[in-house]
Each structure stands twice: as C-alpha cells, then as structure tokens.
Amino acid sequence: MSxxxxxxxxxxxxxxxxxxQHQLAALPTGLSDLDAILPGGGWPAAAMTELFYHCSGQGxxxxxxxxxxxxxxxxxxxxxWCNAPYRPHGSALAHWGLQLDRILLCQTQSEAELSWTLxxxxxxxxxxxxxxxxxxxDPRRLRRLQLAAEKSAAPLFLLRPARLQHQASMAALxxxxxxxxxxxxxxxxxxxxxxxxxxxxxxxLPLIQEPGGKVHHA
Amino acid sequence: xxxxxxxxxxYLHFPLLALEARFGEVAQSRSVLLTAxxxxxxxxxxxxxxxxxxxxxxxLRTAYCLVDNVAxxxxxxxxxxxxxxxxxxxxxxxxxDIRLCAPLGLSLEVGSMLRxxxxxxxxxxxxxxxxxxxxxxxxxALGHTPLAARLLAENRAGWRVIDAPAEQQQLAKLxxxxxxxxxxARDIRSLAAMGLKTLQQxxxxxxxxxxxxxxxxxxxxxxxxxxxxxxxxxxQLPPCYDERLELxxxxxxxxxxxxxxxxxxxxxxxxxxxxxxxxxxxxxxxAHREAxxxxxxxxxxxxxxxxxxxxxxxxxxLERLTLPEPVLIIGLRAxxxxxxxxxxxxxxxxxxPQAEAQHLLAMLASKLGNQSIQQPNAGADWxxxxxSRPVAVGQTTGASYxxxxxxxxxxxxxxxxxxxxxxxxGPERIAVPAxxxxxxxxxxxxxAWHPKSRSYHWISRHRxxxxxxxxxxx
Numbered sequence: 001m002s003x004x005x006x007x008x009x010x011x012x013x014x015x016x017x018x019x020x021q022h023q024l025a026a027l028p029t030g031l032s033d034l035d036a037i038l039p040g041g042g043w044p045a046a047a048m049t050e051l052f053y054h055c056s057g058q059g060x061x062x063x064x065x066x067x068x069x070x071x072x073x074x075x076x077x078x079x080x081w082c083n084a085p086y087r088p089h090g091s092a093l094a095h096w097g098l099q100l101d102r103i104l105l106c107q108t109q110s111e112a113e114l115s116w117t118l119x120x121x122x123x124x125x126x127x128x129x130x131x132x133x134x135x136x137x138d139p140r141r142l143r144r145l146q147l148a149a150e151k152s153a154a155p156l157f158l159l160r161p162a163r164l165q166h167q168a169s170m171a172a173l174x175x176x177x178x179x180x181x182x183x184x185x186x187x188x189x190x191x192x193x194x195x196x197x198x199x200x201x202x203x204x205l206p207l208i209q210e211p212g213g214k215v216h217h218a
Numbered sequence: 219x220x221x222x223x224x225x226x227x228x229y230l231h232f233p234l235l236a237l238e239a240r241f242g243e244v245a246q247s248r249s250v251l252l253t254a255x256x257x258x259x260x261x262x263x264x265x266x267x268x269x270x271x272x273x274x275x276x277x278l279r280t281a282y283c284l285v286d287n288v289a290x291x292x293x294x295x296x297x298x299x300x301x302x303x304x305x306x307x308x309x310x311x312x313x314x315d316i317r318l319c320a321p322l323g324l325s326l327e328v329g330s331m332l333r334x335x336x337x338x339x340x341x342x343x344x345x346x347x348x349x350x351x352x353x354x355x356x357x358x359a360l361g362h363t364p365l366a367a368r369l370l371a372e373n374r375a376g377w378r379v380i381d382a383p384a385e386q387q388q389l390a391k392l393x394x395x396x397x398x399x400x401x402x403a404r405d406i407r408s409l410a411a412m413g414l415k416t417l418q419q420x421x422x423x424x425x426x427x428x429x430x431x432x433x434x435x436x437x438x439x440x441x442x443x444x445x446x447x448x449x450x451x452x453x454q455l456p457p458c459y460d461e462r463l464e465l466x467x468x469x470x471x472x473x474x475x476x477x478x479x480x481x482x483x484x485x486x487x488x489x490x491x492x493x494x495x496x497x498x499x500x501x502x503x504x505a506h507r508e509a510x511x512x513x514x515x516x517x518x519x520x521x522x523x524x525x526x527x528x529x530x531x532x533x534x535x536l537e538r539l540t541l542p543e544p545v546l547i548i549g550l551r552a553x554x555x556x557x558x559x560x561x562x563x564x565x566x567x568x569x570x571p572q573a574e575a576q577h578l579l580a581m582l583a584s585k586l587g588n589q590s591i592q593q594p595n596a597g598a599d600w601x602x603x604x605x606s607r608p609v610a611v612g613q614t615t616g617a618s619y620x621x622x623x624x625x626x627x628x629x630x631x632x633x634x635x636x637x638x639x640x641x642x643x644g645p646e647r648i649a650v651p652a653x654x655x656x657x658x659x660x661x662x663x664x665x666a667w668h669p670k671s672r673s674y675h676w677i678s679r680h681r682x683x684x685x686x687x688x689x690x691x692x
Contacts, residue, residue: 057673061625061692077575081594086626086690089606090596095620105592105608106582116585125571126578179672207665207674207691208622 024194027155030066033201034187038173039194043067046153047172047193048146052162056085058179059205060159063187066209068129069097071155075128080121082106082132083114096209102128115141122148122156131157139168146170165190183207225446226329226380228313228342229367230349231357232305232322237262238354239301240291241466242481246353249288253278261293291466295321304461304485306453308352310492312345317364319450323371325364342378352484361385364449365442369397389443390418400435417443459489459497459552468507468544472536475504475545479532482550483525490552498554500528506543514539517583521576534584579611596620600648601659602627602688624676624689631678631686639666639677663688 024040035041043049043064053060072079079102081088090100108114115137121127122145130149147170149156158171165176174190180202188200232238234245241250251263251272260281263272271284282288298321306316306324312335315327328341335341342358349356357375361367362382366389370377373396374388393416394409401409409432414420420428420440429437441447463478479502490496502514516531583591592608596619599605605619606627644664652658661678668675674691 055671055673056626056692057668057671057675057690059674059691065625075571077571078578084626086692087606087608087629088594089602089623089625089627089689090594090608090614091602091605091619091621092623092625093594094596095622096625100594100596101612101614103594104579104582104611105594106586107590108586113586117582120581120585121578124574124578124581126575179674181667207624 025153027067027071029063030070031063031203031205033203034063037189037192037195037199037201039192043155043157044172044193045155046150048142048149048156048158048170049173050158050160050169050171050175052160052165052174052176052190054162054178058177059185060177062205062207063177063185063203064131064157065093065096065098068131069209071128072099072102073097076102077126077128078121079103080106080117080127080130080132082117082121082130083108083134085133092208111137111141115145118145118156119148122152122154125152127152127154129155129157132159134158134160136164143170146172225362226327226332226338227361227364227367227446228326228328228345229319229359229361229364229371230305230309230324230326231359231368231371231375232302232354233357234262234264234355235301235322236293236295236298237264239297240294240464241289242478243353244289244466249285251281251288251290252293253290254293257292289466297464298322300461303453303456304488305349305352305354307455307485307492308348308488309345310453310455311348311488312341316453317448317450318453319368323368323450324453325368325449327364328360338380348488353481363442363444363446365439365447368449369443372396372398386444390416390421392417394420397439400439401432405432455489455493458555459486460549461485462547462549464547465545468546470541470544472539472541473533475536475548476529476533478548479550480525480529482548483528483532486550486552487525487528490555490558493555494558495555496523496558497552498556499552500532501551501553502532503549503551504541504545505547505549506541507546509542512539512541512545517580517588519576519580521573522580527577531580531584534581537585538587583611601650601655602648624674624691626692627676627689628687631688634677634685634687636677636679636685638670639664639668639675641666641677645679661688665691 025045026038026040026042027045028042029035051060051063068079081103084105088105094100106117108117114134118130118132121130145156162176171191172193176188176190178186180186183204183206185203185205186200187203189197191197237250237252238245240252244250245264249264249267249270251267252261253259254261258278260272260274260276260278262274267285267288272281302318302320306318309316309324309326313326313328313331317325319325332338332341335344357371359367359370359375359377360380361370362385366385369389369392373392377388379385394406394414397417399406414423425437461482463482465478469475498518500516500518504512504514514535516535522528522531591611593611593614595607595609595614597605597615598619602623641664645662647660647662650659660681663676663678666675666677675687676689676691678686678688680686
C-alpha cells in the first residue's frame, strides 16, 4: 500500500480516470487552458520541463514568463537564465513583472560547463528556478539534471529545438509548440508524468503582458 | 596569596621550522634536508632522513651515501623568519602578548589569558590544535619566567607542571651547553674546565666572581631564570596580508596548485580571524620562470567565509586557468578588507536561502568567470539597445523602466527585406534629438509576423528607409 502511495505521489502511477485530481506540486502557468492539461494544474514545480520549438519567436519564452514572473516576485533566491540566444531585454521583462535583480544571466562555453552550471544551480539550493536554452545534451547529463531538480524542489525549464523531440528523456513534462497564426498557439504534450501523452490544446498567447494581467503579485 | 597562574609563560619551539616551511606536506612523506649556507653540510633534516642515519652538521657527501631518494634545498633565513611570523599570527587568535624569539621560537604570556579561555588545559588544547593544523612539528613547555619556559621547551619538551620548585629542579639538571648562555664557545669550554657543568653547579658558584670573569650578561641570564624578563621582540600584526609561497618544484598543472594554495589560505584565515576582518577579494599572482606573472582573482561574498569555502572557489577558478609555463612562486594578497559583521544568529530561519544564493553566485563566478555572469537591466534610456545593456551582478538600477517590448533583443540589428514580414501593429516611433546622439536616432518599430518561419519579431525602419530586425517575441 505504501509503495502505491509513494508512486502515486511521485506521479509515476496514475489511474486513467482520475489523473487530473492528483496533487503534484505545480506552478500555475497563468493560462487556464494550459493548466487544464498539465498534471497538478501547472508547470512541474520540482522537475525538468522540456519545451520544443521550431524557431525563436514562436512564444516559447512567453509561455513561461507569467510563471517565472510570479516566482521572481515571491522567492528571494536567484533565477538562472542560461545561454539565452539573444540579449534578454530588461525593460520588457520588467513589464512582464519579473524582478530583475533576482535574475542571473549566465553564458557557458561548453556542454560540460553548461551541465555543471545547471546542476549546481539546482543542487546548491540557491535558485528559485533555472531556465536554459539547450541544444544537444548527453542523455546521461539530462538524467542528472532531472534528479537534481527533483532533489532541490526547483523547476528546470529547457528550451530546445524541435528536431530533438524524439530523443529519450527523463523530463517530467515535454511540450511541443507550433504557432497557428498571430497569437494562436498549438501546444502538444509529448510526455507528462502523471498523465497520458498526446493531449493538445489551442492557446491564445499575448505578445506582451496586458495591464493587470494574470500575474499575481505575492 | 597570589595565584600560581599569575606569572606564567608558554614557549613554542619549532625545531624544523625552515625545513617545514620549504617543503610543506612533502616533509612528512619522504626524506628531505636543508643545506647550510656553505652548501656542503646538512643544516636540518627530517625524521625520515634521521632514521637512515643523517644528522645535522654532517657533510652533504656523507648524507647522500646514507639515503638514496632525498629532496634537498638550501636554508633560507628569510623564509624561516616569515614562517615564524605566520605561526605568530595563528597564535595571536588565542594570546595577546607574543614575542618572536628568532629564529625558532615564540614566547607567549599566558597568565593573563587564562580567564578568557576558561583554564590552562582549555587554552593549551585550542592552541595545540591550531598549530597541529598548520603542519609544523613543535615542542611546548610552561615556565614561570620566559627564559625558563624556553629552556624547558628546547630540552624538556612537554613540561606542563606549574610548580616553581619542581621547575627549578628540572632546570638545575640542564647542562651548560643547553642553557643558551650569552657566551662564546671558548668561554663555555672554560666554564666546563672549571668543573661547572650544570646549572646547579653554576648557581652554587659565587656570582660576583662569575660576573668578573664572564661579564654582566651571564649574570643577567641566570637571573632571568628566576625573575621574569621579556624575551625577543614583541609581535605585531602586519597591516595587510601579502604572502608568497615558493614551490620546491615547478608545478605545470593548474589543478595541482590547489594544495600549496590551501596552505596560503589557511594563513590568511588565521590573519583575518586575528584582526576580525573579512575580505572581498583574493588576488593570487602565479610567478613563472620566463613568462609574465599570471594573475588570478577570486571574488568573495558574505557566504564564502573560511579557508575551506575559499578553497572550493579557487579550485573552480583553477579549472578555467591555462598556465603559459610551470609555476614557481604563488603570491596571495587579500584586498577589500572590511570589519567583520557581528555574528548574528539566524532566529527566523530566513537567512539560509540567502546564504545559499550567495554561495551559488560565488561558485558560478569562479567557475564561469565574472564576465560570464550578468543581470538584465531596465535603464531609463529610450533607445532599447542602451536601456537593455546587461550589468554586473548587483549593479541593476534601482527603478525599472518597464516597456511593452519583446523579451529578447538582437545585439546588432539585422538587415531584412520588409516584404517577408506582415506588420501587425505599429509604427511606434522612438526618436532622440541630435544633441543627445550625434546624427540623431529615429526608428519606427513594428510588431511583425514572419509567415515562413511562423514567428514573431520586432522590426524597425531607420531614418534612411532601411529595415532591420531588432528583437524577437520569443
């Protein structure tokens, strides 16, 4: 019985009928349609999430910004942004509600350095969330990252090119985004811990945060 | 009745100080010896060498016949004196009045320190553990006068009896060669020829006759065994920390430098503890034979305190370092010394996450280098490229100027063909008068959809009519 409980709590085991009721630690995404298809009703709060996109500018970051903004308001530790492909624009991030003095932008030179940075950012307990643009990464390193995220109870978001979506991964959640038109986004679940894969949802994703938007100030 | 502790001195004698300063931990694992300044005789050797028959004073040639694998260096009085001062810094954490008895000893006045430490045993315990940690062999003794403590430390190591008559008895048995008498060897021989071979016999001889034949210095020396008289010069903390460590062989791999560096960090830790300071920056200089000195700077913050956490950061920084040549000398200077904050207890439990965050920052800065860690900024400037320039950690402008613009900006605008884009909103003109920027700044920005890649961009038309991609609505 206790093994069943443990597995259920970890999201490794779920019943086909009742999976949305499972209580997994999660961060609300700020988009109710998306919350509805995610186990626990939001981004996994202590696990790795992989987000696959075809080309920069498809909403891969906008999907995360409301949750990151809320975390940065409520947690005094660092939010690590690693290897952004372009320069993060402070004024725009402030508009989304992010607390800029809690964000650290890191640039790494090699795959080994990148995985060291991500792993230590998580395991040191000094970060509230870690976000990284990652191309190729050894599956063993990905596995270590997932374990580090679980141990530190901090979310890790990896933004990755869509061509890597078929690579095996330990991530708790894997999403593929494909924009339909201007502000419409098609979001497909490749894998979710605590639920069946294959669910998808149409989202309306604003380009910028509307005044009085869904970011809740803690 | 006066307390027996009222006048009490402790003496530390470091018999192999120069040898241990030169060779460090190596002296514990293999035979090592120091040659005298003439280069032909053995000045000091460690226990391993002595076990094979080497003795101080022996010629080098004989020594090499006795041991096959031995490391050798020449004796340096400077290094020995510097190391004695380092040991005094360590002792300074526990004792206020320290005297340097060059070349090999420290005299500590302990009578006045015992109340602070809560007893003699507690005091000796903390002192011994600190000195053991430094890796030096030592001989320790207590005495009712500084000179008595010194003679007992040198000849009856481990004497810790606080009983004046017993102490005098011990001293009385010492031979005149062990008394460090201020006499020439010839005079000591003539004392022996007169039948005065121990302190006991010397004491029984008439003082005035001795003074007449051997000078006042001898009488003063004998008196100093019964009446306290200060030894050596008083130790004072140096105003800043700047130490060098000469390596006894060339180190080519940067990683291997961490072992000698730990010795320096241990010394710095003791120094900062003694002065109740903390440091914000460690500056190493790695000297080579030919190439210019390689600098290495480690930024510290409130979370990194103590030699062990520094060593972790230095090890990370060494991984990044490539050496042009093997290293011969390591120098360490501590900069940005500040008074140490009072140690506040973490009553509400809210300081731990902060400390972990500070620790993470220090680790990242050491591993990736300071220039690879930045923070986003929202400056007051209207020009996006200037407003968004990332800043060093902790330098963000207090007020954030929020703007409805894309989250990612291109470092350099990229020329594009506007017919490939569908403008969805705009234009939004950003203009700066010519007096603020030579040539002026005027751009019309549009939010645009790129149908081919199905992505959102921020494009602009410059004053000359050309179009550029400025940012990405990622």
